[in-house]
Every structure is written in structure tokens, then in C-alpha cells.
Amino acid sequence: MYRVTLAGPDDFEGWRDAARALALATVPADAILWDVAGSAAPDLFGSDATPLPATPANAAFPVPRAFVELARSAILHRDPARFALLYSLLLAVRARPGRMDDRADPLLRRVEDLAKAVRRDIHKMRAFVRFRELDEGDGPRFIAWFEPDHHIVRANAGFFTRRFASMRWSILTPEISIHWDGEVLTEGPGAQRGDAPAEDPVEDVWKGYYAAIFNPARLKTGAMLSEMPRKYWRNLPEAALIPDLVAGAQAREAAMIATAPRPAARTGPRTGNSRAAWQALRDEAMACTRCPLHGPATHTVFGEGPLDASLLFIGEQPGDQEDLAGRPFVGPAGHLFDAALAEAGVDRARAYVTNAVKHFKYEQRGKRRLHQTPDVPEIKACRWWLEQELDLIRPRIIVALGATAARALLGKPVTISQMRGRPIPLDDGAEAWITVHPSYLLRLPDPDRQAEEQARFVADLRMVGERLHART
Amino acid sequence: MSALSTREKLEILADAAKYDASCASSGTTKRDSRDGKGIGSTEGMGICHAYAPDGRCISLLKILLTNSCIFDCHYCINRRSSDVRRARFTAREVVDLTLSFYRRNYIEGLFLSSGIIRSSDYTMEQMVEVARSLREDHEFRGYIHLKTIPDADPELLRQAGLHADRLSINVELPTEPGLKRLAPEKDGGRIEDAMAQMRNQMDDMGDARRKYRHAPRFAPAGQSTQMIVGADAADDRAIIQRASSLYDRHRLRRVYYSAFSPIPSPSSVLPLQRPPLMREHRLYQSDWMMRFYGYSATEIAAATDRDSGCLPLDIDPKLAWALQHRASFPVDVNRAPRELLLRVPGLGVKAVDRILASRSHRRLRLEDVGRLTTSIVKLRPFLITADWRPVQLADRVDLSAQLRRPATQMELF
Numbered sequence: 001m002y003r004v005t006l007a008g009p010d011d012f013e014g015w016r017d018a019a020r021a022l023a024l025a026t027v028p029a030d031a032i033l034w035d036v037a038g039s040a041a042p043d044l045f046g047s048d049a050t051p052l053p054a055t056p057a058n059a060a061f062p063v064p065r066a067f068v069e070l071a072r073s074a075i076l077h078r079d080p081a082r083f084a085l086l087y088s089l090l091l092a093v094r095a096r097p098g099r100m101d102d103r104a105d106p107l108l109r110r111v112e113d114l115a116k117a118v119r120r121d122i123h124k125m126r127a128f129v130r131f132r133e134l135d136e137g138d139g140p141r142f143i144a145w146f147e148p149d150h151h152i153v154r155a156n157a158g159f160f161t162r163r164f165a166s167m168r169w170s171i172l173t174p175e176i177s178i179h180w181d182g183e184v185l186t187e188g189p190g191a192q193r194g195d196a197p198a199e200d201p202v203e204d205v206w207k208g209y210y211a212a213i214f215n216p217a218r219l220k221t222g223a224m225l226s227e228m229p230r231k232y233w234r235n236l237p238e239a240a241l242i243p244d245l246v247a248g249a250q251a252r253e254a255a256m257i258a259t260a261p262r263p264a265a266r267t268g269p270r271t272g273n274s275r276a277a278w279q280a281l282r283d284e285a286m287a288c289t290r291c292p293l294h295g296p297a298t299h300t301v302f303g304e305g306p307l308d309a310s311l312l313f314i315g316e317q318p319g320d321q322e323d324l325a326g327r328p329f330v331g332p333a334g335h336l337f338d339a340a341l342a343e344a345g346v347d348r349a350r351a352y353v354t355n356a357v358k359h360f361k362y363e364q365r366g367k368r369r370l371h372q373t374p375d376v377p378e379i380k381a382c383r384w385w386l387e388q389e390l391d392l393i394r395p396r397i398i399v400a401l402g403a404t405a406a407r408a409l410l411g412k413p414v415t416i417s418q419m420r421g422r423p424i425p426l427d428d429g430a431e432a433w434i435t436v437h438p439s440y441l442l443r444l445p446d447p448d449r450q451a452e453e454q455a456r457f458v459a460d461l462r463m464v465g466e467r468l469h470a471r472t
Numbered sequence: 473m474s475a476l477s478t479r480e481k482l483e484i485l486a487d488a489a490k491y492d493a494s495c496a497s498s499g500t501t502k503r504d505s506r507d508g509k510g511i512g513s514t515e516g517m518g519i520c521h522a523y524a525p526d527g528r529c530i531s532l533l534k535i536l537l538t539n540s541c542i543f544d545c546h547y548c549i550n551r552r553s554s555d556v557r558r559a560r561f562t563a564r565e566v567v568d569l570t571l572s573f574y575r576r577n578y579i580e581g582l583f584l585s586s587g588i589i590r591s592s593d594y595t596m597e598q599m600v601e602v603a604r605s606l607r608e609d610h611e612f613r614g615y616i617h618l619k620t621i622p623d624a625d626p627e628l629l630r631q632a633g634l635h636a637d638r639l640s641i642n643v644e645l646p647t648e649p650g651l652k653r654l655a656p657e658k659d660g661g662r663i664e665d666a667m668a669q670m671r672n673q674m675d676d677m678g679d680a681r682r683k684y685r686h687a688p689r690f691a692p693a694g695q696s697t698q699m700i701v702g703a704d705a706a707d708d709r710a711i712i713q714r715a716s717s718l719y720d721r722h723r724l725r726r727v728y729y730s731a732f733s734p735i736p737s738p739s740s741v742l743p744l745q746r747p748p749l750m751r752e753h754r755l756y757q758s759d760w761m762m763r764f765y766g767y768s769a770t771e772i773a774a775a776t777d778r779d780s781g782c783l784p785l786d787i788d789p790k791l792a793w794a795l796q797h798r799a800s801f802p803v804d805v806n807r808a809p810r811e812l813l814l815r816v817p818g819l820g821v822k823a824v825d826r827i828l829a830s831r832s833h834r835r836l837r838l839e840d841v842g843r844l845t846t847s848i849v850k851l852r853p854f855l856i857t858a859d860w861r862p863v864q865l866a867d868r869v870d871l872s873a874q875l876r877r878p879a880t881q882m883e884l885f
Contacts, residue, residue: 098832098833099833101829101830101832101833102829102830102833102834103826103827103829103830103843103844104826104830104833104834104836104840104841104843104844105830105833106843109843109844123517123519126519127519127520127521127522128521128522129577130576130577130578131575131576131577132576133575133576142575142576144577159513159515161506162504162505162506162513162515163504163505163511163512163513164505164511164575164577165504165505165506165507165508165511166505166508166509166510166511167511167575182508200576202572202573202576203576204479205478205479205482205569205572206573206576206578208479208482208483208486209482209483209486209533209573210522210524210530211483212482212483212484212486212487212490213486213487213489213490213524213530213534214490214524214525214526215490215491215524215526215528215733216526217733217746218526218527218731218733218749219525219526220525220526220527220528220749221525221527222527223523223527223528224523224524224525224526224527227520227523227529228522228523236522238522242525245524245525246525249525276656277546277653280649280652280653280654280656281653283649283652283653284647284649284650284652284653284704284705285705286649287647287649288705289710290705290707290781291779376779377778377779377780378779380779380780381779381780381781384705385705
């Protein structure tokens with residue numbers, strides 16, 4: 001049994017010298033006991049251990065550079081088996097240098113995992129060391145307390161000297177302390193948390209920054225925890241704020257939504273820029289390509305009417321004449337709609353009228369363009385515009401004319417006969433009414449039936465008119 | 473109004489800056505302060521010094537010089553008509569704050585933006601002064617990201633680029649009509665002009681450096697931009713195409729996406745509903761696919777939902793693409809070229825490189841692939857290994873349903 005005692009837990013040079021000698025003497029991995037000077041490992045073999053074989057002078061010992069780099073990192077891991085694992089890998093690589101590329105090899109994989117953990121620890125130390133300023137009369141000193149997972153402090157010192165070369169600083173850890181006086185790096189024994197200053201006035205400013213830069217509208221604690229696990233929190237001053245920030249986030253966003261203007265809460269007229277906003281929205285809609293219907297259609301037919309309207313009508317889609325004119329409800333169905341409104345005593349000029357789908361969907365038959373009912377995807381694509389219009393106008397009563405409009409408004413298929421004639425409360429305080437589309441009346445072949453249905457349509461509109469009157 | 477303390481100002485001006493997504497501090501030149509002058513270093517890879525509960529990294533001191541603004545952009549909390557509390561830092565205060573944070577290892581550097589006060593040039597001058605003072609008066613070698621102000625004088629942009637590692641200007645909205653509606657005073661054409669101008673400067677300085685080694689560097693970490701998602705009518709397809717054209721024309725390093733989030737005292741023009749945060753995440757994934765996985769914008773656009781034009785929220789865009797292109801799979805892990813392996817859902821760039829390195833040494837079995845990747849479950853339907861052939865799996869009609877994970881709680885409400 002060979003025994004190798006390394007000078008420290010991160011003693012790569014010592015490991016390399018010993019490993020080289022042992023490998024040259026083809027000593028198998030299980031015949032070596034690795035330990036670290038000063039560690040409390042029981043001395044199982046005492047002085048019975050075989051002395052290391054001498055290295056022959058000028059003995060060639062080539063290994064791939066990738067191995068050396070990997071070993072330098074992996075040896076910093078706290079796993080006591082790392083020295084033996086690295087030695088096993090060394091023997092394997094010596095037998096077959098290409099083995100370093102065989103990334104699926106279980107032994108290589110295991111060593112790579114060690115190195116990866118070390119690299120992450122090194123990175124986290126660079127990120128999470130927090131200096132506190134101490135001035136004992138001889139100029140400022142910056143002192144940090146940090147608890148790394150692995151033996152990385154010596155290996156990581158270079159980063160801090162490159163970055164903070166002109167400062168005097170110390171990093172204290174349980175295993176070792178490093179000190180920089182502006183020119184020379186020195187090492188000291190391990191320390192305790194209490195050896196570092198307990199506070200720094202700038203920390204409060206930093207915590208203020210941390211709380212302010214956090215956006216409570218987008219809580220994603222999982223993402224935070226994967227990069228800043230709890231084990232680091234006790235040495236991060238800002239981490240003390242996290243529980244309160246998380247708890248407050250939901251309440252804060254809920255309050256934001258609640259204080260936004262709502263139809264129910266609306267008192268005075270809208271702010272002056274709603275005309276400009278509507279105009280811009282309409283301009284934006286003119287170039288809409290959210291569904292394929294924009295291709296064959298002539299115009300995007302946007303809604304129109306007063307922007308402070310309390311009453312808003314949603315039709316299905318523009319027809320042949322609307323498509324050419326670029327305005328809603330100007331064709332035969334529009335005329336019928338106007339007449340019905342007049343009969344019901346509802347002021348058409350004070351209502352906003354729009355369509356669920358803003359492009360004309362048709363089938364070309366000879367010279368005629370025949371209306372086609374829009375599909376659900378087209379309704380969904382166009383719903384964005386409808387929502388913007390509703391949001392801008394905020395009517396008290398919204399009347400959906402026909403099944404397409406009702407679907408666009410309520411987001412689900414509805415049966416008109418079951419839903420008509422009564423108010424349907426909406427989430428934002430407004431209410432919806434559902435009735436048939438005027439073009440349905442035009443398509444009824446039987447004149448008696450048509451008259452009957454038209455009377456029902458007018459009756460629905462009259463109820464809406466009375467309801468509007470009652471609610472104002 | 474009583475005078476605000478530095479800390480109060482910081483809280484107002486950091487709060488106002490948090491809607492900018494970028495906090496990157498990587499990709500600049502290597503610098504250090506071993507010469508004993510000044511302070512700071514950059515070593516290629518950026519460092520995130522903390523993470524906020526919103527999951528975002530805190531790498532830089534991200535603040536506005538002032539949150540007063542003469543513009544009235546509806547999505548912006550700092551717009552002229554907003555009733556937020558206003559504050560303004562002096563250049564000196566920003567410099568001192570940056571240095572005192574940097575010395576304590578809280579940050580990698582500064583990301584300075586600003587509301588527009590008086591004029592674009594005046595505002596830009598103030599920002600350049602902060603960067604100049606850090607670099608020249610204090611020999612600061614850390615990272616500086618300056619947001620450039622639309623319409624600022626080209627000479628000011630040039631100076632900004634000499635001091636800063638990265639410059640950025642936000643296109644704000646993916647569509648021109650959206651910009652017109654929500655940011656009436658901004659002009660999409662002029663924003664792109666400024667990007668083109670920065671790109672030209674970078675190219676010129678690059679040429680100069682090839683001839684003269686000591687020619688100054690111009691914004692070595694390049695330029696980036698940000699788009700707000702969900703405030704205008706653009707669907708994901710349109711956003712991806714826009715991002716791709718920005719990458720190509722102005723050679724941007726990054727396009728950031730920011731899901732529109734409700735702001736205090738919102739303008740009446742804005743939608744109240746925010747888009748799902750997952751939508752933003754999917755856009756970032758599509759961005760990665762374009763930048764590292766060799767997909768074209770058109771290919772990713774084909775993975776969007778035909779009706780809504782948006783990427784599916786329940787599966788990632790790479791899986792969505794694979795499910796639409798079943799004929800390209802399964803891929804033989806022992807023979808397929810790199811480009812094809814990169815298209816396998818669940819295989820990242822690192823895993824693919826490991827596979828390529830390993831397979832000259834062994835015929836990879838499923839178990840070997842498992843050691844090279846994080847999870848084999850998602851991969852199996854798409855891979856052929858020495859001991860595995862997913863014939864039945866890949867032909868299953870319900871493959872898509874099998875790979876979709878049940879929806880998990882992502883939203884606040």
C-alpha cells in the first residue's frame with residue numbers, strides 16, 4: 001500500500017508529482033491511499049506504507065492538455081475520493097489518450113461533474129462575495145466573509161486581485177483567509193463570521209436598490225432559487241428582503257389592476273387623448289394581417305361612432321358593400337338595423353357600431369361575392385381589435401348581433417334563442433345582450449316568419465334601450 | 473418639494489428603470505486593474521451578483537439619470553402625463569454610487585438610461601458625462617451600458633461608444649403602427665437610423681483596429697434593443713420576423729423581449745391584461761434557436777399556431793417544430809450531422825458537441841446518451857441509438873399530447 005499525503009486539499013502540484021511517479025511505476029489505483037496533511041483521517045497504515053517509487057530522470061509523461069485542465073478544477077472538489085478518481089482517470093488516459101474525447105465514459109463523466117461543481121462554486125464566489133468597508137484610521141479596508149462549498153479560495157484569488165487591485169481587501173472563509181494589501185497576496189488561517197465587520201452603511205442603499213429593481217408584476221421565484229440557492233442567502237445582505245418582497249408582490253399587482261379605471265368606476269368623460277388613441281388603433285388595424293382574410297378583402301372595416309358611447313353593437317363581419325365603402329352597417333342589413341333601432345326608439349347616432357371580424361370573408365361565384373361565415377380562428381384572431389375597442393370605449397351595454405358576435409364577446413359558443421332577452425353581466429361591470437343579426441331576418445324566406453322575427457328583434461332592442469335609460 | 477436623499481433618488485430611479493430587461497455584462501474586451509490605477513475588470517463572461525424574486529439577474533446598477541420625460545409614451549411609467557414621483561441624479565452622484573457598489577462587489581458596472589429632459593442632445597450629454605467621468609477621472613474598468621437617446625447628435629453617440637461597452641436603443645414595439653399608437657412622439661425610422669449609425673461606427677472602428685492596434689474601440693460589447701410584447705397587435709410570427717431582420721441589418725447582439733406588465737397609473741390607451749410571461753419565455757427560446765441552433769426565422773414562424781400566429785405556450789418552439797416535421801425524425805445519434813442533432817428536442821449545443829466527440833470512440837447506446845444529456849425521456853421519440861429505435865413512439869398520433877407537460881401554475885392570477 002502506498003500512501004500520499006498532500007500539502008493541502010487543493011494541492012494540485014503535489015498530487016501531480018506523486019501521480020506521475022506512481023503511474024510510471026504502474027501502480028494500480030486501489031494500491032494508493034491519498035490524504036491531506038493535517039486532516040484527521042485515522043492513520044490505518046502508519047509507517048507501514050510503502051515509500052513512493054522514485055521517478056526516473058527525464059521520464060517522458062505526456063498527457064492531453066484537456067486532462068490537466070480538468071484535473072486542476074476537479075481536485076478542488078470537497079469529495080475525498082477525488083484524488084483516487086483522478087488517478088484512475090490518469091491511468092486510463094495514459095493507456096488511451098483519445099479517452100478524453102469519449103464524453104460518454106462513466107469515469108470521465110464523473111470527474112467532469114466534479115469539475116463542473118467546482119467551476120460553479122468559483123463563479124458563485126465571484127458573484128456573492130460581499131465586501132464591508134472598515135476604516136481603522138489607516139485608510140479603508142474591505143472585508144468579506146464567504147462560505148464556499150469546495151476548496152476554491154486560493155484558485156479564485158486571482159480574480160479578486162485583478163479586479164480590486166487598488167483596494168486593500170480580505171476574504172475570510174472557514175478554511176483559509178486571503179489578504180491583499182495592494183501589492184502582495186497573503187494567506188492566513190480560517191476564520192469565523194464574527195471576524196468580518198457586522199455592517200456597512202452602503203448595504204442599506206444596496207438593499208433599497210434590490211427592492212426597487214424587483215418587478216412585483218412578474219414573480220418567478222423558481223428562476224431566482226436555481227441561480228441563488230438558499231444556502232447563499234445568509235451571507236447576502238439583500239436576501240433578507242426576499243420573503244417580504246415575495247409576499248407583497250401579489251398584493252401589489254392586484255392593487256394595480258384594481259386602481260386602473262373601470263367602466264363601473266368611471267365618473268367623468270375620458271381623457272382627451274382617446275380620440276388620438278382610437279385613430280391610431282384604427283390606422284394600426286388597416287394594416288392587420290393577423291388572419292388570412294386580409295388578402296382578398298378591400299378594406300379593414302373598423303368600428304365607428306362616438307368614443308364616449310354607452311352602447312356598443314357588435315355585428316358579424318362587413319358585407320360586400322361595407323367592404324367597398326370601408327364602413328360598418330351601410331349595406332342592406334345596415335338599413336334594416338337602422339330601421340329597427342328607430343322603431344325601438346334607440347338613438348343610433350349615440351351608439352358605437354363595430355364587427356367581430358373586420359375583414360369581409362366571401363366566396364367568389366361568377367361576378368358575385370357570396371358571404372361566408374367566419375371560422376373560429378378568424379374570430380379569435382380579430383378579437384384582439386374588438387378587445388381594444390371595448391377597452392377604449394368602455395360601454396355600459398354591449399349588444400352582440402348574431403352567433404359570431406356573441407362568440408367573440410363571450411369567448412364561447414352560445415345559442416341565441418336561449419340567451420336573448422336578458423342581460424348577461426360581464427367581468428368588468430358592463431353587461432352584454434344577445435340577439436339575432438339583421439341579415440338573418442333578410443334571409444328568412446317566409447314573409448310572415450320574417451315579420452314575426454323582426455318584431456322580436458325590435459323588442460330586444462327596445463329592452464336594451466330601456467335598460468340603458470335606467471342605468472344612466 | 474424637499475430635497476431627496478441619494479437613497480430616495482436611487483429607489484425612484486431604479487424603480488423607473490426596471491422595465492428594461494437587459495442586464496447583460498458579458499462579451500466585452502478583457503480588462504483588469506493590475507496596473508494599480510483605478511478599479512475593475514471584465515473577463516468575458518458576465519457575472520450576476522444577485523437575483524431578484526422576479527427571476528431576473530442583477531448584474532449592473534440599472535438606473536435612470538432622471539425619470540422626468542418630455543415624451544408621452546403610453547406603456548411607459550415615466551411618460552409626461554404619469555403622476556409618478558420625479559427625481560434626478562447629478563452625474564457625480566451616479567459616478568459615486570457606481571463606484572461604492574462596485575467596491576463592495578455588488579455589481580459588474582452601470583446600465584444608465586434616462587428620460588428625456590430639455591432635448592435629446594442635452595440628455596445624451598449628461599449620460600456621456602457619467603461614462604466619461606467613470607472612465608477618465610476614476611479609471612473605471614468595469615462594464616458600462618448606455619441607452620442612447622433617439623435623435624441625439626451623432627458626435628454624442630460616437631463619444632458614448634468610446635466610453636461604453638454596450639449601446640442600446642429600444643425599438644419599443646414590434647410594429648410601426650403600434651409604435652405610432654403607443655409612443656406617438658417616437659419615430660421608428662429614426663430609431664433604426666440610429667442603430668444603423670452605431671453599426672457603421674462599430675464597423676469603421678473595427679477596420680481601423682485591423683490597421684492600427686491602438687485605434688480606440690467602439691462599444692466592444694455591441695448593441696442591443698428591446699421590444700414590448702403584448703401591447704400591440706403583433707403576433708409571435710411578426711415579432712420573430714422583426715427580430716430576425718434587426719439582427720441581420722444592424723448586427724445586434726441581442727434582442728430583448730419584455731412582456732408588457734401592468735404599470736402603476738396606466739394610460740387609458742393600454743390594455744390592462746398582460747400577456748402570459750410564458751409568451752416572453754417562448755420568444756426567448758425562439759431567439760436562441762435562431763442564434764445558436766441554425767433555424768431561420770421562417771422556420772420558427774412555421775412552428776407558430778396557424779390561427780393565432782403565436783408560439784404554443786405548453787411546449788417549447790423546438791419541440792413544436794419537431795412535431796410538425798416528424799419526417800425528419802428519428803435521427804441516428806451515431807451518424808447524423810451536427811445540424812440535424814441540433815434539431816432534436818432536448819439536445820442542447822453542449823450535449824451535441826459531447827455526442828460528436830464521443831461517437832468516434834463508441835457506438836452510443838441510450839444509456840450513453842443519458843450520461844451526455846440531462847434527460848432522456850424527452851429525447852427517446854426522436855433518437856436512434858445502437859440499442860434503441862422509436863418506431864412505434866414516433867408514429868403515435870398522440871405523441872404531441874404525451875410530450876406536453878400538464879400545465880403548471882406560472883401566473884400570478
